[in-house]
Amino acid sequence: MGNYxxxxxxxxxxxxxxxxxxxxxxxxxxxxPSSETNKVEQGAKVELPFWLAQExxxxxxxxxxxxxxxxxxxxxxxxxxxxxxxxxxxxxYFYELGCKIAPLVADRTIGSFLLYTFSHxxxxxxxxxxxxxxxxxxxxxxxxxxEETRLYEAAQSSMTAFRKxxxxxxxxxxxxxxxxxxxxxx
Amino acid sequence: xEQAEMYGRRGCQLVKELASAEPGQLTRFNDDLFxxxxxxxxxxxxxxxxxxxxxxxxxxxVQFTRNADxxxxxxxxxxxxxxxxxLMAYMYKRADILRSLSWKVGxxxxxxxEGKLSDIEKHYFKNHxxxxxxxxxxxxxxxxxVDMVPPKDPYIKVRVLEDIGVTAIGDKDxxxxxxxxxxxxxxxxxxxxMQGMMEELVG
Numbered sequence: 001m002g003n004y005x006x007x008x009x010x011x012x013x014x015x016x017x018x019x020x021x022x023x024x025x026x027x028x029x030x031x032x033p034s035s036e037t038n039k040v041e042q043g044a045k046v047e048l049p050f051w052l053a054q055e056x057x058x059x060x061x062x063x064x065x066x067x068x069x070x071x072x073x074x075x076x077x078x079x080x081x082x083x084x085x086x087x088x089x090x091x092x093y094f095y096e097l098g099c100k101i102a103p104l105v106a107d108r109t110i111g112s113f114l115l116y117t118f119s120h121x122x123x124x125x126x127x128x129x130x131x132x133x134x135x136x137x138x139x140x141x142x143x144x145x146x147e148e149t150r151l152y153e154a155a156q157s158s159m160t161a162f163r164k165x166x167x168x169x170x171x172x173x174x175x176x177x178x179x180x181x182x183x184x185x186x
Numbered sequence: 187x188e189q190a191e192m193y194g195r196r197g198c199q200l201v202k203e204l205a206s207a208e209p210g211q212l213t214r215f216n217d218d219l220f221x222x223x224x225x226x227x228x229x230x231x232x233x234x235x236x237x238x239x240x241x242x243x244x245x246x247x248v249q250f251t252r253n254a255d256x257x258x259x260x261x262x263x264x265x266x267x268x269x270x271x272x273l274m275a276y277m278y279k280r281a282d283i284l285r286s287l288s289w290k291v292g293x294x295x296x297x298x299x300e301g302k303l304s305d306i307e308k309h310y311f312k313n314h315x316x317x318x319x320x321x322x323x324x325x326x327x328x329x330x331x332v333d334m335v336p337p338k339d340p341y342i343k344v345r346v347l348e349d350i351g352v353t354a355i356g357d358k359d360x361x362x363x364x365x366x367x368x369x370x371x372x373x374x375x376x377x378x379x380m381q382g383m384m385e386e387l388v389g
Contacts, residue, residue: 005278007205010271014198025257027233030192039254049194055264061257170386171335172379 082120129155197272
């Protein structure tokens, strides 16, 4: 598994999904806040982190339902204006989770929805990143998922590198050590 | 230990700490949280073991029976693996940063960074730096840690940003006082520039 140590992979699997337990499980009552005994009963509806839900789903112990960020309401908002939908607050790992969940649930439209969303938002992300006057502008960033934010930052840093190359200047980049004053390289 | 925090949530907090740090920067090694996650692993394991014993007492085949106890065991086992993954990723990413630091700062860590490491990490850094030194010595003391940026000119003009004092540069002593300007070889100036103690003067 090439991404065992990958932080984004670990964090994307922490996103919660709603499952219905098909089989009971003893000794894990803490998973279900409504359970009075130290046991989760068959038929209980519990929110589990995706890494757990995925494994239990593979062993037919739970049935996973589609998270709300892929429901009709979000889809309608995306169709209306993809770039202005606040995906970060719905699911910071929207695309990663969508890709993982698509083969597991009985909804074959998730894939095309993800593609549609990404392609319509990408243009906005790209153009904002290349034209932003300052190094960080928080307004567009707070709507973006983690993946989109990385793309935005990559575009910004390549623009900075290009400007630096045009203007000339020191080619050394200081290692920013905490406690020492940061020297801007621009 | 707060029970509600189990099933990988604390492990995830550790990883979130890594994610929220600035890229290439280390935060203080979170001993507290790290040990809590290990304790959690022990709790998961003991609960797993209890369920195994229960099944054995009932005369059931632990390996092939699929009852409620089995699924309970499975969840504890998966939580253990999840915690392990979080702990490993935490150590791995920090070790990665330490390795790249040894290329930038040499053998001695600045005290502000050293204060953030655990004992094991200090040991690791020391060993890695020595291994690097050993390797370079084998090639007739070729210093691999300089010229990380391909030089355009063997000499550059620098301004000293911190009071470094009289230091041996090349074969003579130079007074690297704050704000003084010097014309040095790239290879001599580079370590100071990397640490932010000097800046290159262009134009």
